[in-house]
Amino acid sequence: MxxxxxxxxxxxxxxxxxxxxxxxxxxxxxILDFPDLTVEGTFLSGAAxxxxxxxxxxxxxxxxxxxxxxxxLFGTLTGVxxxxxxxxxxxxxxxxxxxxxxxxxxxxxxxMTGDFSGESTSQISYGRGAPTLDNIFPLNLxxxxxxxxxxxxxxxxxxxxxxxxxxxxxxxFLSTKRGMLLRATGSNDRFVTTMAKDCGNxxxxxxxxxxxxAAVAGALYTHISGNxxxxxxxxxxxxxxxxxxxxxxxxxxxxxxxxxxxxxLGAILYQLCLTVAQKLGVPSAYNKLIMAVLFTGAxxxxxxxxxxKAATKHAQEVKKC
Amino acid sequence: MLELQRITKIYNPGEVxxxxxxxxxxxxxxxxxxxxxxxSNGSGKTSLLNIICGSIPVESGxxxxxxxxxxHLPEYxxxxxxxxxxxxxxxxxxxxxxxxxxxxLAENKNKRFGFGRAVDRKxxxxxxxxxxxxxxxxxxxxxxxxxxxxxGQRQALSLLMATMTPIRFxxxxxxxxxxxxxxxxxxxxxxDRIVRxxxxxxxxxxxxxxxxxxxxxxxxxMHKGNVILDKxxxxxxxxTVADLLATFNDISIECGN
Numbered sequence: 001m002x003x004x005x006x007x008x009x010x011x012x013x014x015x016x017x018x019x020x021x022x023x024x025x026x027x028x029x030x031i032l033d034f035p036d037l038t039v040e041g042t043f044l045s046g047a048a049x050x051x052x053x054x055x056x057x058x059x060x061x062x063x064x065x066x067x068x069x070x071x072x073l074f075g076t077l078t079g080v081x082x083x084x085x086x087x088x089x090x091x092x093x094x095x096x097x098x099x100x101x102x103x104x105x106x107x108x109x110x111x112m113t114g115d116f117s118g119e120s121t122s123q124i125s126y127g128r129g130a131p132t133l134d135n136i137f138p139l140n141l142x143x144x145x146x147x148x149x150x151x152x153x154x155x156x157x158x159x160x161x162x163x164x165x166x167x168x169x170x171x172x173f174l175s176t177k178r179g180m181l182l183r184a185t186g187s188n189d190r191f192v193t194t195m196a197k198d199c200g201n202x203x204x205x206x207x208x209x210x211x212x213x214a215a216v217a218g219a220l221y222t223h224i225s226g227n228x229x230x231x232x233x234x235x236x237x238x239x240x241x242x243x244x245x246x247x248x249x250x251x252x253x254x255x256x257x258x259x260x261x262x263x264x265l266g267a268i269l270y271q272l273c274l275t276v277a278q279k280l281g282v283p284s285a286y287n288k289l290i291m292a293v294l295f296t297g298a299x300x301x302x303x304x305x306x307x308x309k310a311a312t313k314h315a316q317e318v319k320k321c
Numbered sequence: 322m323l324e325l326q327r328i329t330k331i332y333n334p335g336e337v338x339x340x341x342x343x344x345x346x347x348x349x350x351x352x353x354x355x356x357x358x359x360x361s362n363g364s365g366k367t368s369l370l371n372i373i374c375g376s377i378p379v380e381s382g383x384x385x386x387x388x389x390x391x392x393h394l395p396e397y398x399x400x401x402x403x404x405x406x407x408x409x410x411x412x413x414x415x416x417x418x419x420x421x422x423x424x425x426l427a428e429n430k431n432k433r434f435g436f437g438r439a440v441d442r443k444x445x446x447x448x449x450x451x452x453x454x455x456x457x458x459x460x461x462x463x464x465x466x467x468x469x470x471x472x473g474q475r476q477a478l479s480l481l482m483a484t485m486t487p488i489r490f491x492x493x494x495x496x497x498x499x500x501x502x503x504x505x506x507x508x509x510x511x512x513d514r515i516v517r518x519x520x521x522x523x524x525x526x527x528x529x530x531x532x533x534x535x536x537x538x539x540x541x542x543m544h545k546g547n548v549i550l551d552k553x554x555x556x557x558x559x560x561t562v563a564d565l566l567a568t569f570n571d572i573s574i575e576c577g578n
Binding site: 173175176177178179180181183184186187188190191193194195196197198199 | 398404412422430433436437
């Protein structure tokens with residue numbers, strides 16, 4: 001029983017964390033049809049900014065918000081490359097995420113030791129005692145001595161809380177005029193132009209949001225890994241996209257769920273699959289292969305017009321409000 | 322008054338496929354005119370519309386609106402005063418949004434797209450009233466995705482949305498070409514009514530010679546980047562489809578067809 005609970009905690013926690021990347025991809029990939037590779041870099045940027053600020057004694061929630069904005073900034077950079085310089089989506093992502101390898105390295109080094117050569121340190125570790133998200137307000141309101149409510153469970157509550165918060169933020173944004181203009185841009189950018197609006201701005205904004213969410217995911221992930229290391233962004237593109245596509249295709253016919261809820265469920269389902277594989281004794285070296293196979297499966301599942309379905313669903317949601 | 326002054330437009334400049342379409346092309350369109358434009362393929366009709374809207378750049382010349390130079394005004398800024406309906410019914414609306422969402426979007430043209438609620442359900446009844454006269458049943462389908470509508474329904478919606486907010490110019494780019502004859506007729510009549518009611522200045526490219534003859538206050542025939550026929554008022558009223566066809570045949574003979 002204990003083992004089962006512990007296993008659930010593990011995949012639920014990663015599920016909630018990675019659901020943030022998937023929600024970001026809902027904006028950039030599902031709505032704007034932009035396969036954004038920048039996420040590998042901004043995930044790490046978010047983690048680095050968060051960890052540096054925490055280690056400087058900044059309030060963890062403020063640190064989380066700042067990492068959101070840093071991710072947003074780098075995302076808009078990808079957008080500007082695409083919109084203003086007319087570089088193809090995949091190349092924009094490759095360019096910015098490559099540049100971010102340096103930026104993140106220097107940021108960690110300079111942030112921790114003030115050394116701008118980037119050679120002093122490439123890692124940030126913070127001890128369990130550091131005042132981070134799971135032991136400040138509002139999580140500190142949970143009494144420490146509730147039986148069974150150990151640290152891992154508190155983290156789970158925290159991650160669920162943050163994921164739901166950002167889900168609500170996205171739901172709200174997509175129901176605003178600005179949000180609808182973004183959806184219109186993804187649907188028919190010529191039409192947005194005839195509405196006397198620069199559709200490039202919507203694309204830049206969408207990429208900003210997508211990467212801001214990835215950065216928040218990175219910041220949360222530092223709680224799971226306990227540190228920031230330069231390799232932690234690798235594979236996040238696949239995790240994010242696979243979670244998104246699994247969520248939207250598996251729950252395609254479930255009418256009472258919002259798109260954003262499906263995306264969160266997709267992320268959890270994806271982590272569940274990985275955990276099951278692990279528990280069945282598959283060596284962890286096989287992880288990336290399993291991820292690719294799962295992703296392929298999700299793509300096959302989603303064959304039947306995910307985009308149109310997504311739009312139908314959203315339309316019904318707006319009606320409900 | 323919209324003025325094209327000595328416009329030169331070259332496609333693929335400097336390449337083997339270089340094609341000079343307009344050379345010192347000039348045209349004036351007065352306020353309130355409904356200009357129908359006919360001409361063979363490649364004669365420059367759609368290019369003319371694209372130049373007016375800023376969808377394609379020009380090599381030289383100026384575009385004046387009430388004497389103000391708008392040659393370098395970006396395309397999206399020009400649409401503040403222009404409504405446009407395309408040949409492809411899918412171009413004039415968002416297929417992944419519902420009719421209601423599309424209408425709310427169109428209604429907000431030239432206003433701020435801020436963080437207010439996008440869809441106002443209270444407006445649904447008003448929109449339904451607006452759609453009912455079309456007789457296409459759209460008023461019952463406000464929550465249906467536009468992508469699920471027929472070409473005719475979409476085109477009617479596009480036309481309505483393009484003219485919902487105050488505009489000065491209506492640009493119609495073969496907007497009945499993809500429709501069946503009956504629907505094309507409905508859309509054409511709707512167009513005429515809207516242009517009259519709102520007092521718009523309209524420029525309509527069409528391959529339907531009968532529409533060019535029957536509708537509008539002025540008619541242009543284009544050929545190889547030149548206006549070869551420009552009739553307005555009484556003169557225009559006297560033109561028949563047979564006349565137009567004859568002129569077309571003359572051009573074709575010139576070209577060696």
